[in-house]
Every structure is written in structure tokens, then in C-alpha cells.
Amino acid sequence: MEGLKECEANLVVHLHPSKAKSASEAIFSELSSLLFTYSETFGGVVLAYDPNIRSNLGKVLPGIHPHFGVSLKARLLLFNPKPNMLLEGEVVKITPQSIHAVVLGFSSVFIGDEDIRDEFKHKIKSGKEEYVSKSDKKHKIKVGTILRFVVKSFDEDILHIVGSIADDRTGCARWMNKNLDKWTQSDSTTRKTKNVDGEGLQT
Incomplete structure (x- = not known):
């Protein structure tokens, strides 16, 4: 069906230090929040994702809201219908x-x-x-x-x-x-x- 496309995205997911012991679960939760919403960044409605975590947990960055970053590459399935499709x-x-x-x-x-x-x-x-x-x-x-x-x-x-x-x-x-x-x-x-x-x- 027209309107469907796949893309690969390089992402950094920022997590609270309390999520360090269950980082994978937290990453999936963050990615799930993208589902069935239109993303201008990716140019379509995110229907599915297949992540590949490429790095270990990053260094905790201090501040009012401390966090650490995890780099990953994800394959995304997008839905973006255009006129005449x-x-x-x-x-x-x-x-x-x-x-x-x-x-x-x-x-x-x-x-x-x-x-x-x-x-x-x-x-x-x-x-x-x-x-x-x-x-x-x-x-x-x-x-x-x-x-x-x-x-x-x-x-x-x-x-x-x-x-x-x-x-x-x-x-x-x-x-x-x-x-x-x-x-x-x-x-x-x-x-x-x-x-x-x-x-x-x-x-």
C-alpha cells in the first residue's frame, strides 16, 4: 500500500539515572511513546520500531534534571499519505x-x-x-x-x-x-x- 515507508534513524535517548538498572525497558518505553503520532522529524506517523542499542550507558550529566544518554539506531515504519496516493x-x-x-x-x-x-x-x-x-x-x-x-x-x-x-x-x-x-x-x-x-x- 502506498503511504508506507521504512527509514533508519540515529537516536540518543535521555534517561533518568534511576533507570540505569533497567535501561532497555526504559528505552522501549520512550520509543513506544512515539507510536501512532505524527513526527515532523521522521516525516510520518510512527507505526513500528526495531532498535539496535549501539553503546553502553553514557555518563550521568548533572543539573536540575540529571540524565544519561544512550545511543541507538532504530528502523522505523512510517505512514505518511500524500494527495493522489x-x-x-x-x-x-x-x-x-x-x-x-x-x-x-x-x-x-x-x-x-x-x-x-x-x-x-x-x-x-x-x-x-x-x-x-x-x-x-x-x-x-x-x-x-x-x-x-x-x-x-x-x-x-x-x-x-x-x-x-x-x-x-x-x-x-x-x-x-x-x-x-x-x-x-x-x-x-x-x-x-x-x-x-x-x-x-x-x-
């Missing part, structure tokens, strides 16, 4: 005006009516709301569906994504994986039509 998330709510989903279990997604392409029609079946494709009734979006969508924006403070399924590459991921040739051909036809009209041509 294709992501997937699980649908958690459907309304006549919107689709709500969650990516990776923590980042909420909102797709408004203006970003749901006309191909999909809102319906209520057995008391449950869903969007059904006019061209193929088996292409449905409902609660529990893994939805493939395009990122419009990402709020780093609240980890909220505004998405869109106006693009032909978006919809129910399971249906699209089973009908790869069908939607790829549809997308190709759309591009050809634009070129005939004189739009989308490279100069």
Missing part, C-alpha cells in the same frame, strides 16, 4: 451522503457525496446501507468492505484523511482484484477519450 481501508459506516472508513486500524477516512462517483447508487437492503455500482451489481461498498480510494488530504494533528472514489481505480478492493481486466480497460478507455478531445496530452 491510492490507499485501502475498512468501511465502518455508510450514509446517503458519505462513506467512513479506517486505515491501518487508527486513521479515520471521510469520503463525501461529491467524491463518490455517479456509478455508485446508495441503497438500503435488509436495513443496512450500501453503495452499489450501476454497471455491476456485484460491485458493492458496505460496512466491512475493504475500500480502495484516492487521498485528497491528510490532517497530521488528528490523523484524519479526506478521500475520494471519483477515480475509476477506486472501489471495493476485492471486486477490483477479481475484475482487474475489466476496470483497467475502463480506465484506459477514459484516458483515450480525453486524448481524442485534446485533453491530457503531454507536450
Whole structure:
């Protein structure tokens, strides 16, 4: 999935002298405090870490708040969605005006009516709301569906994504994986039509 990346970081963790006997535990605690928060330093939301402590305990530095430093190198898994990236998330709510989903279990997604392409029609079946494709009734979006969508924006403070399924590459991921040739051909036809009209041509 787009939006995920790995990086290596050289870090120094500063610990209170009282943590000297359990430094490893204290280091993991400090690194855990970074999880599922956006870090400008690393350029993304920290999802996981794999530390490699490279030095013994440093010298205790005196002061109002004495501490010692431990150097380490850590591999980080980051999540940083950008506009126009294709992501997937699980649908958690459907309304006549919107689709709500969650990516990776923590980042909420909102797709408004203006970003749901006309191909999909809102319906209520057995008391449950869903969007059904006019061209193929088996292409449905409902609660529990893994939805493939395009990122419009990402709020780093609240980890909220505004998405869109106006693009032909978006919809129910399971249906699209089973009908790869069908939607790829549809997308190709759309591009050809634009070129005939004189739009989308490279100069």
C-alpha cells in the first residue's frame, strides 16, 4: 500500500539515572511513546520500531534534571499519505451522503457525496446501507468492505484523511482484484477519450 515507508534513524535517548538498572525497558518505553503520532522529524506517523542499542550507558550529566544518554539506531515504519496516493481501508459506516472508513486500524477516512462517483447508487437492503455500482451489481461498498480510494488530504494533528472514489481505480478492493481486466480497460478507455478531445496530452 502506498503511504508506507521504512527509514533508519540515529537516536540518543535521555534517561533518568534511576533507570540505569533497567535501561532497555526504559528505552522501549520512550520509543513506544512515539507510536501512532505524527513526527515532523521522521516525516510520518510512527507505526513500528526495531532498535539496535549501539553503546553502553553514557555518563550521568548533572543539573536540575540529571540524565544519561544512550545511543541507538532504530528502523522505523512510517505512514505518511500524500494527495493522489491510492490507499485501502475498512468501511465502518455508510450514509446517503458519505462513506467512513479506517486505515491501518487508527486513521479515520471521510469520503463525501461529491467524491463518490455517479456509478455508485446508495441503497438500503435488509436495513443496512450500501453503495452499489450501476454497471455491476456485484460491485458493492458496505460496512466491512475493504475500500480502495484516492487521498485528497491528510490532517497530521488528528490523523484524519479526506478521500475520494471519483477515480475509476477506486472501489471495493476485492471486486477490483477479481475484475482487474475489466476496470483497467475502463480506465484506459477514459484516458483515450480525453486524448481524442485534446485533453491530457503531454507536450
